Amino acid sequence: MNNYFLLLFLLTASVANAQISEKKLKKHIHYLAADHMKGRQTGSKEAETAATYIxxxxxxxxxxPMGTDGFRQQFEAKVKRVVVKDSxxxxxxxxxxxDNDAPYTIVVGAHYDHIGYxxxxxxxxSLNIGKIHNGADDNASGVAGLLELAKYYAKNGVKERFNLLFIAFGAEELGLLGSKYFVEHPVMPLNTIHWMLNMDMIGRYNPDNGVAVIGYGTSTGFPxxxxxxxxxxxxxTSRDGSGGSDxxxxxxxxxxxxxFHTGGHPDYHKTGDDPAKINFNALKSILELEIRVIDRSMTVPKMAFTPTN
Incomplete structure (x- = not known):
């Protein structure tokens, strides 16, 4: 009987530890968007530090690990907008x-790079080029969400009906280069992917507008x-599946x-995109909504694709 209660206690503690934590969200965003991370520009040592953190x-x-080198899937990213020596x-x-020993997989993604200086x-x-652009919303918020969802599904004590693949994409700000590379060099057949959830700028919730859930029309399964x-x-919800992110x-x-996207704001790609402006309580609620969507998606058959544009 003592062993039973011990097991019950450990299971309860494990499930409690899996829950989305506002404290952990704050920790991740304050780390990734701190001044010492210098805006996580692709190719910088700070972007490498962010990758190591994830x-x-x-x-x-x-x-x-599901990269080509442990967790890593290395690729080369080209700078196109301006001429630089290290293009x-x-x-x-x-x-x-x-791995839940399932035939199909749900992909959860967010990009970790930002625009540096x-x-x-x-x-x-334009008045602050050369100063650090911290990118707290874009996209430390999405990475924090990625890490909390990975923790939740890894630690909730449930063997789900689908596998989950968690991807932190590099070089999104240079033209979605990390996700483009992944789909051209997938680590599993693309036809085994049930669907893909992307998080980019989910930290500045505006109650007047709400959270946009874009891509609702890309499968008849979503309704x-x-x-x-x-x-x-x-x-x-919004039907279109393409545009703006990975x-x-x-x-x-x-x-x-x-x-999932909380919309544009005056600090987009500016020096004012800082952790102090993140709505952490709403961010937690967004992730809890995503869990409901993911869980419900595990109750339907493999979803067929529908083009929207």
Missing amino acids: ETHFKKYGLR IRSSANIIGFL GDLGNSKD EIFKGITAGIKFY QTSFYRKQVPVLF
């Missing part, structure tokens, strides 16, 4: 797999999945996608 957490959660830069996708032609802050789903935050690369390969 890799360390994937290991901690017990995910299986070819090294980058990597960080890939961890939760804004000197590669992608700053919206069934969303039926009756409620959340602690306002959200709305889900586009999967959409173009005929994979159903959803892209």
